[in-house]
Amino acid sequence: MPTPQQARAQASAITSGKAAPEAEAAPVSQIRSLFDRPRMSPGHRRIAQYLIEHLPEAAFLSVTEIADRVGVSQPSVTRFAAAMGFSGYPALREKLQSIALGTFSGTPDENQGNELQSAVDAEIENLENLRRDFADPDQVIAAGRELAGSTPLTVLGLRISASLAEYFAYAARRIHPDVRLVTRGGSIAYDALLQSRAAGGSWVLAFSMPRHAQETLAAVKVARDAGLRVALVTDLALGAVADAADVTFATGTGSRLVFDSYAAPGLMAAALLQAMTDADPERTQGRLEEYEQISEQHQFFLRD
Structure with missing residues (x-):
């Protein structure tokens, strides 16, 4: 030695x-x-x-x-x-x-390559794994149908998972008549979940990214106890939050840098949105056309 x-x-x-x-x-x-x-x-x-x-x-x-x-x-x-x-x-x-x-x-x-290239390589691997999972899209299609049929539809994302939940909710509101976003935990989340159930909602879409918040697990349990079913987008198929959900979509996060990156979870969210649009194409088309008229009338966006 x-x-x-x-x-x-x-x-x-x-x-x-x-x-x-x-x-x-x-x-x-x-x-x-x-x-x-x-x-x-x-x-x-x-x-x-x-x-x-x-x-x-x-x-x-x-x-x-x-x-x-x-x-x-x-x-x-x-x-x-x-x-x-x-x-x-x-x-x-x-x-x-x-x-x-x-x-x-x-x-x-x-x-x-360098550190940043290595992070990209890791995300490419996550996306390749997700591509293999999408070879059988039946679970995504079925989940999209259930989420589209839940009125209201609650989207839950606490702490660092809030950004994914906000993206999903923003897009889902274009195609769904009542989307309720929950990004604060504790009694505020419980109140929102109970109100959603009382209003006739049947499903919650939850996002749980590392480091997984205790508040997310508590909120998922409250939702289940209230009679809501939970679809979960997370990084691992095993764990306390996944065990508490009805349906879990596990997608890898990029962990090469100090803070995680979410290429694969973001694509999973987009895939669920696509499944929702396909579940009710007439409603989707009507709502998108109405939104385009409103956005044009109020000039929401810059002209290309």
Whole structure:
């Protein structure tokens, strides 16, 4: 086992192109896959990014040095190691050292790209997975029919999931006569859900993206107890919120950057909207034509 000084020197030789010819090159995906967790907090993402971008040096730093360089507390680094499945930071560091000394060479992987390109690649993979799921569209079509038939239709999205819910509700109002958007949790959400049920609503479309809010689970349970059925768009088919829903559409989120990106969930939302339009084409056509007349009359949009 090399001393820390020898290990640092060996890592430096590797990254400067002086590694032994027999050193085995490996894609950067090996280190990225170690930290590929969809539910990491922004603080944990920052630590992971630093370790990925500075691996040859970071693999030999102490927990205190890592905390100082990332700008987080020492306990945050320790909790990060535990969240990644290690017994502590020393075990994580040992793994990082084995990768730094055993798989990285001075020859860059031309296909790897930079951090932003890697994030795009991850989203492409999510979209490809969604494309395979759409090979059998029956569940989406059936859900669209149920959502179109629920009057009112409630759309729920709390905390970071609110943006997806707002997009869906904005579009759904063009084709559905009564769409009710809920983006605040607690008793406000409960009141809205109970009113929707009392008004004759039968379905709720909920969005739950990482990090999943306790308020979302509570609201879904209230909806179910009130007699509403719940269709859920989320990142994983397993979990407490998915277990509480009637129908779950699981689509991957982009987790390569500090904050998630939602290419696949956004497309899933658009697919459900399409299914709603197809479920009642006459109503869809009539409402869209009426909206076009109103938007033209009041000049909602700039002329192309």
